[in-house]
Amino acid sequence: MASWVFTFDALSITMSLAVLGVSFFVNLYSFNYMAEDPFFVKFLSYLSLFTFFMTILIFADNLVVLFLG
Numbered sequence: 001m002a003s004w005v006f007t008f009d010a011l012s013i014t015m016s017l018a019v020l021g022v023s024f025f026v027n028l029y030s031f032n033y034m035a036e037d038p039f040f041v042k043f044l045s046y047l048s049l050f051t052f053f054m055t056i057l058i059f060a061d062n063l064v065v066l067f068l069g
Helices: 010-033 040-059 063-068
Strands: none
């Protein structure tokens, strides 16, 4: 059985800062760009879900967690 193991080293923290920085600027831009869109909340929820799974992918320590990320 695989366990949920994450690793926090210099490379993973640097990559997470890059992913979270890009995601922050995409969110910031999309607030103005998609303000009148009827599916704005759905778009933001998908973007947040993508960011969440990307951070899981970055911090994964085994292949099972990597596949789920």
